[in-house]
Amino acid sequence: MFLSYIYFMYKKILFASCVALAFWSCGEESQNTQPPQNTQPVEAPVRLAPAFNADSAYTFIEKQLSFGFRVTGTKSHKTCADWLVKKFKSYGAEVMVQSATVSTYDRKTQLPIQNIIASYNPQASKRIIFSAHWDSRPWADEDSVRKTEPIPAANDAGSGVAVLLEMARLFQQKNPTVGVDLILWDAEDWGKSDQTAESYCLGSQYWGLHPHKANYQAYYGVNLDMVGGIGAQFLQDEGSLQYAGATMQKLWGIGNELGYGNYFSYEKCPGLVDDHLFMNTLGKVPSIDVIDRRKGEDGYGFFEHWHTHQDNIQSISKETLKAVGQSVAEMAYREK
């Protein structure tokens, strides 16, 4: 709120300056040709990212949904992986697929996972990560019906994947200064709420223990999860603040500066288990989570259709995709 207020005041001052300048200009021709000594032009904040196209991001969600449920280990999942790799390559990325087999929480299932890593400026030593999980949840356990069936997962996390693909499209138009790795985590949503934290995020856990490149290091990581919901609220979770507070403030500052303060709220909320946790603890990359948290009567939950069959294309807002996408793109281009 405080930064929004400053931005508002800045706009007000800018407006007042323009009015004054216009007034001065009108009367100028017949008067003095020298501007007053104390008139300083008000500089607009520099914008480095090209325009993030929310229509394009939206179609990337539709395309993912067209493959069916992207449940790890299924044919739809594999078909979608092939498309994702092809798409990143078409946008000029160096793409690596990290394949492995991992155990699920009950040790009964061996899952073939694929983390997809699309790199820009692969030789650059300073690197940053933007990530999202690309698998869809096998169960609608938060729904009241068909609880054992999979969900469309348009927002969780088709939206995050879509934002990363649109970023890749921008990177092809204009190369970022630093190395950027766009990472799609597999098998995030295989977890069970009555099991341990480690039942979730199998892909990022594997990567944390087995980095895709020897001695891999990144300056910071930004994980996107449920970043396309209508009326999304991105709060500051204590885990992200603890591990990468400066990175969180940087992104929230850019979001507010670009006019998306309604989404990037400075309200704090408890930490949570998501891929950023294992990027921090196992991967040793200071990482934050951009995730839609909603305050309910009994604490903080997620977006309203979380882990239900209603997590479909109707739950997606292009305005939210734009707010997140433009902000993270700007963050990537500002890094030197």
Ligand SMILES: [Zn+2]
């Ligand atoms: Zn989920």
